[in-house]
Amino acid sequence: MLEQYGITEQEYDDYVGHYKNVMEEFEKKKRMIQNCHRGDGLDQDYELMAYSNTKIDYEYIINLIQILLHQQKRRRYNTRRETEEDR
Incomplete structure (x- = not known):
């Protein structure tokens, strides 16, 4: 049969x-496309995780700032009390 087509x-x-x-x-490309359409090939929680981490980081930083401001107010208050007591 191969001779009929002229190949070895x-x-x-x-x-x-x-x-x-x-x-x-x-087949690999077909599976990849099918997985992407089903969502198996993508991390759908990534954006949610990234937002969640950003929110946590933001809340953590705001909390630290509030603590710092509260401590500064307390120091100023204590400093004023001390100066008033010295008078």
Whole structure:
């Protein structure tokens, strides 16, 4: 049969190998596209996690600032009391 098409057994095996490689690549891309459409290939929680971490970081920083401001007010109050007592 190969003689009918003018190719050797080695050429046929090479074509089969190339065909299988191409089909494997197509299948990989097809699975990747299907996974993306289903969402399996994407981390859908990433944006939520990023926002959540930002919110936590923001709240943590605001809390630290409030503590710092409260401590400064208390120091000023104590300093005023001390100066008034000295008078």
